[in-house]
Amino acid sequence: MTEHIRGATLDALAAALRAEADAEVRFDAGSRGAYATDGSNYRQVPLGVVVPRSVEAAAHTVEICARFDAPVLSRGGGTSLAGQSTNTAVVIDWTKYCDHLVAVDPEARTCVVEPGIVLDELNRRLADHRLQFGPKPSTHSHCALGGMIGNNSCGASAQAYGKTADNVRRLEVMTYDGLRMWVGPTGRAERARIAAEGGRRAEIYDGLDRIAGTYLADIRRGYPKIPRRVSGYNLDSLLPENGFDVARTLVGSEGTLVTVLHAELGLVPVPPCQSLLVLGYADICRAADDVPHLLEHCAPAQLEALDGRMAQLMREEHAYLDSLAALPEGDSWLLTQFSGDSQEDVDEQAHALLQAIGRAERDPSVAFSDQPSREQKMLRAREAGLGVTARPPDDRETWEGWEDSAVPPERLGDYLRDLKRLFDEFDYDDPSLYGHFGQGCVHTRIPFGLRTAQGVADFRRFVERAADLVASYGGSLSGEHGDGQARGELLTRMFGRRLVTAFGELKSLFDPDDRMNPGKVVDPNPVDSRLRLGADWRPADPETRFGYPDDDHSFTRAVLRCVGIGNCRSRRGGVMCPSYRATREEEHSTRGRARLLFEMLDGHPDSAVTDGWHSTEVRDALDLCLACKGCKSDCPTGVDMATYKAEFLSHHYAGRLRPAAHYSLGWLPLWAQLASHVPWLANDVLDAPGLGRAGRWLAGVEPDRTAPLFAERSFVRWWQENGGQRPDPADPATVLLWPDTFSNHFHPSVAISAARLLEDAGFRVAVPDAPLCCGLTWISTGQLATAQRALHRTTRALRPYLDAGTPVIGLEPSCTAVFRSDAPELLPGDEDVRRLAKQTRTFAEQLVEHAPATWRPPRLARQATVQIHCHQHAVMKFDADRELMRRAGLDADVLDEGCCGLAGNFGFERGHHDVSLAIGELGVLPAVRAAAPSALVLADGFSCRTQIEQGGAGRRALHLAEALALGLAGNLPAEQPERLAARPEPPSAGARWATAAGTAVLLATAGPLAVRTLRRRSP
Template sequence: MTLELMHMPGSGQQTAASPAEALHTAVARLRAEVGGEVDDTVRRRAEYSTDASNYRVVPGVVVAPRDADDVLAAVAVARETGVPLTSRGGGTSIAGNAIGTGIVLDFSRHLNRIEAVDPEARTARVQPGVVLSDLQRAAGKHGLRFGPDPSTHTRATLGGMIGNNACGPHAVAYGKTADNVASLTVVDGTGRQYTAGRGLDPIPGLDALVGSQLALLRTEFGRFARQASGYSLEHLLPEKGAHLARALVGTEGTAAVLLDAEVDLVPVAPARVLVVLGYPDMPAAADAVPALLGHHPLAVEGLDARLVDVVRRHHGSGRVPPLPKGAGWLMIEVGGADTAEALRTGEAIAADAQALDHTVFPAGPAATAMWRIREDGAGLAGRTAEGRQAWPGWEDAAVPPEHLGAYLREFETLMDGYDVTGLPYGHFGDGCIHVRIDLPLEDGGTSRSSGAESGGGEVMRDFLHDAARLVASYGGSLSGEHGDGRARSGLLPLMYSAEALDLMGRFKALFDPDRVLNPGVLVDPRPVDADLRRPAAPSLPLRRGLQLAEDSGDFAKAVHRCTGVGKCRADNSASGGFMCPSYQATHDEKDSTRGRARVLQEMVNGTLVEGGWRAPEVQESLDLCLSCKACASDCPAGVDMAAYKSQALHERYRGRLRPRTHYTLGRLPAWLRLLGRTGRLGPALANALTRVRPLARPLLRLAGIDPRRGVPRFASETFSRGWRREQRVVAGADAPRVVLWADSFSDVLSPSVPQAAARLLGDAGFDVTVPERSACCGLTWISTGQLDGARARLTDLLDVLAPHAEAGHLIVGLEPSCTAVLRSDLLELCGDDPRARQVADATRTLAELLTDHLPQHSTWTPPDLNGVTAVVQPHCHQHAVLGFDADRRLLAAAGVTVRELAGCCGLAGNFGMEQGHYDVSVAVAENSLLPALREAGAETVLLADGFSCRTQAADLAGARGVHLAELLHRKGAGAAEER
């Protein structure tokens, strides 16, 4: 990609240097003058080649400054070499505001300190990389909060919010970011460093410019609350306090680079209530908004039934609380001195709303679930009901609220005319609509209505121009909070007069005369159809391996599920998710789901990451992926990096020699089965050898295992062999039959688990049967990308289990990762075999069986475990594929006091055992598991169904974990003996 360098006559820069020479000089100087990381490797540039937008602009170098001096040095290098500089926070910008060709400054890595919170003055001073949710926690200790709160608050930075003038649902009560900024310390494109607040003095010529343009400033800028497009120059007016800091908010890094900010805080409402109003459709809901604003709500959000249906398909109906009748809903949050007052206000709103129906949710799980739907909207709306990819670009236009209903009706007509669809939602109280649209970017731009061929960028360009004309006709704004970036800057002439655009250019020239700060945005913008990412990615159909059926078998389509919303960067302790444990440990973009997806996207593109599947950048990017699969459920866009890693390994090593661990750990069940054939001698000998550390360490190294790891103890007799020897029958002939499938780990390494499960199921009234021969699900083959071997094992497993499924018997799995294979990977690898669906549909967890499928005649109830406290480590694959709700219900019914952990244990099967991964594995365990074990009392039980989780706890903390089957059966048997 060509590096764009912008120069102005008389700037004094050395314009003779070519772009490549200038970049080379800049990188050398950055390495000499910046204390933070300076990285111009291909992999790093790939990770930062896009944000959450449609655009792809490969940077020349990525810099992670450690302090303000590093920022000043980087700006000086940019000025003196002419290399463009772009500021970046969490990289969640949807408009392409945070990507650039030259230097990209990542403030999130190190400049993320909250410098002060002053509860008396109700202010906070923050560095640009502070994540909003961290500020909210710090301010919340004083009963305060920052007013604006975009849905990406768990990873959006204050610097990014200031750059885009972010808002969020509570802006209807507290205003935009600009309205909540007191002062900004910045360095501009001339090298000046100053604190901007009230007053225009820091910038020579600004006072004169404002004085000459008062009429224009009063008529074209700040016409309504959500006019976020262009520069917010209305703040320069004397009646607005001549507030330079607020005028710099929303300039998207084109006028100055932020060093720190003082922001205002507001009191937290003591009590809140969420009122949900149902209407026939979204325009009808919008029509009702103006009459409700007089109740002074804290938030007024719109939610479309089609988006709720996506949630149900993606997460299940249990994620959606009961909603009032309707196909479009308003979510209205109100506050009060106490819950009673908030409820009265909520009922008053419902009385005035003229809605079909309404529901009032006090603060609690149901209200939280509603907000979760709203927060995940950007990712969930990324696929239509038909499975087509939907794109941003026209995702946050705003009109005055009194015009919102009419605008929505015309907007739906416009989409119909282009034969595109979208799922509208957004901040209806401010007239701001979010929508992602299935513009034909990935199919080359073929019109679905006419069949005519045209570039996807051309279709998008024409649609955006028509949409801009429509919103301008209502006196609206192209952007209501995300900024213009590369998506909408080229449309500004459809909203502003030529005089207003000229004023914006003259404003920028006072701060950045040589135009080195984020060029191509707002002033002299790039065309809206330039630098598009998806049309530049060719199709990559898979010939073998995973089917990727939901993505038509196209790897390019699958990896472009990642839209960059960055939920993988959220703090799991705050978000309650499991996603991206390696990022939680390193806080490096390389180790986020998004960073990996970007590298894979660049591999598909082929112009930056060369070498295809065998590119070293792909190997390095995927190395620390734990294959936890949490992204498959936690990522609102449905990115499944574990699957992509498995396919990438399959392609990389097909027909080639593999790493040692692929033959040892990757084929561990085969070795276990071979060991089992030696009778009791083999396990005894193996246990003796591995207990002698001087002997064990070289053996571990030879196998590619970190020598600091322990080796699990091998059982003297497998569960399945003992079962067949005893020929056990645990229930009468009239009992419903259930198939107890003992996976390789449970069978050989933890036979006490299936033994306990068999007795427990018998006590519950089931006729328990165990397959006549053992069969492996191929889990370790899958995680190491040996997909042909995995398919062979799954086919064998189908031979064993399918007759039971065909007979209507349920299959119970005990190891979560292996059970998850039967519910997910089995369909990906053997989906063309009708037996695969039968087995997947018949598979249940132990908790699901005991809560939802007890025999009619059963009188079984969970044992009384009141007084038992348990640290509960859900397995990542159970969280991602199977769900943990049934386990929660079962434990609650038993009376267990639960501390449920959020996050991976860090072992993740073969990952934590491999050489080179030990330190990251331990760091992941330190996120939740190890601190919980250190804090636990002596009598606390560690409940962990995953063999890996129990192994990690034993290895790192000396804690013995138990399986749910062991906990319930042991306590139940004890109670029976007492009776």
């Protein structure tokens, strides 16, 4: 199919695209690898990737590809579950630039959009008009409208608003041979006018007329009369009673017929009020049996279901527990949402349904809410289905392939029983069943054995049997995810050969040479071919530094956590993925990086990445990973790209010269310890004109960054000079305050404040005497052997406290997260490390959960803008901090603006400055600027405080311990104070030059001593 697009021809195509298209053109291995898979079981390495800067550039890209006879694939969010977003073709990614809301007509309730606009972003831009696009898939934070049109997407709200096809008014489309036209409902008079004009457009409309006429009876008989028929082309939209709607015919064609350039969409009002009624059942089949009875008595906005198996997985994964707690008694649930113009209206709808079915709100199997926050909490449990079921804790791999079948709602219960029997026949143990039950659509993920020949053969036999089963119920192979490759081969089992022949004629009419997303829907690749894994998949399973205890101690299994859901491509809320939010590049998303790591494992003959750990493509993709760990918590399957990055860097630079920043920033704990002897000298050198900037450049540090100054006196030194106690580790009141590098050498007021608060709460504070380190900076730069030595040295020094069970109190979130998460994975067999992980607590956890009941924190009675450190968000969470702030009387605005952008060494490394600040400007920095002058700005992370102070926010940020200590002293001023260890006045230029000269002499004479010191203090 694409054999002729190789070698010189492919080079010529790439050259033509670069010369003629206003687009980013990428035919490199890294870009191709990042787009090799979507959210499905399938994998095809593209010819290249084009990111057009405008719709016109995209149209011109198709024209250039046509000159070279190259296949084309339009791609939106890349979350497709049936394989329609992966192909050996030129991939056009619309989402970076072609995301405009072109026009809005509030009176007509319509808008015109470009294909790359994300659904949530569209609805945000429509919010002032109180309008929205009705269909809302669970991927609404990152799915593009072009992809929704390609798949005929639905989501839970389709119960009220229908499928995407029902909400598209007109489309501007382009055929592979260059015809551009707007299409929509077309009456006979209009078709006659088109015919009279002649040309390619007339040829297409004549062909549509012929197909509709020839297959009229087949279409009327052969299309299931159910709300969720998404499989097949929408030939029923060409029926006279449906207005000969060409736009709706093309919706759901998965890029196999035309390229969509613009879409005119119908909009619906945002409902002013909503309520949610949740009903519990003994099992999912009984819940399904009740669906038609509910629909007899109400017309809900949503009617969703989840089963006990999904709830079990949530409990095992310790995920969405607050959502489960809001559900009533039962082992399966129906969630029925009502919308209306008043609260009385929506409440009455729910109570009327309860009365009709003989239940009451007080029943233990009933939960009712008209509070939006509680409703969202309960609905989150259902929306989380794909992520929760994708990687069960029992180490099974579950896959799509039969994940969205649909049947008439009145037959749903019986269908589920037969489907369960089919699972049992194939020994597919207990897959979760959930979905849009109000429209008969069932979601599931099944533990297909896609790594062996027998497993693949069983997979094929199962989907064939399942297709026959759903057809026997008058249902659809797909209820919202489309056909692609997963179901294209099965369409004859649903529609019969005659209608599938009609699909082929439609394909030939629009795309006679089969260049639009070939191998999908019509003349499809076999369902068991081009698998992401498959029987011939032979990946490397390399030795690693980290233990990957949750992935069977396998880096390969860890990489496979990414199943392509794409939450890392969201624009707002949560933490991940900050670099994607700044660059909008697939390879800078968690998913894109995971794809490249998968390719690096070299399991397929055509792997895009061929040089393993030495891959420059993987290195470049990981370069802008902030190692924020946001994906560890925000990714539905728990991908931990920060750990994967550290692992990769460890192997990539093994025995090789590293970037300068790895020696400067990676060894910061050592340099800070050395600088503590002459902090004034180190600061003057860093600030010296010319010399400081040149030194930063040589050290791989961004010259435009201001180096944080070393404190004149470290916390440990202050503690020793002020009679710091040495309490008995066995004393239950003893706590060990961990003097991390940042609180010790840069912001000692944080540790001083924490010590005062802990003592005020009745604890006896111990502080290590020896210079110790958690290894954070070595971990983040991939110097894992050194990090292991640092951790061993630390645990040896702390052994008396570890043996006694003494709590270790962390102040810097990133260092605390190392003890709680990274260290046990880096040294999985070390009992001291396991104890350290269990005994480590945050400052807030210690005061909220372990302080005497009689102790109360100082009352601050102030507003506060609070930035959560990413590692705290990912590992320790923030509940204790919220509670401590509440007890202190702080009116805390806890930001949900993502990463600050500095992220440890990332923002200081040369080449990252612009991205670092761009990330900060996406949310955190503007939010701090908007804070009232009297409000406190709180950020426990050293990186967050530094970014706020250096990023143009115009504010100094405090650690929560500093704020509470000021309240403890009773001297909290009206406006936020400077840090206790304020930045000293810079010396004069002459003094700086003198310092620089003295430093040069010092280094020349004391070099051997410095080297010996480095070796002695090296972990």
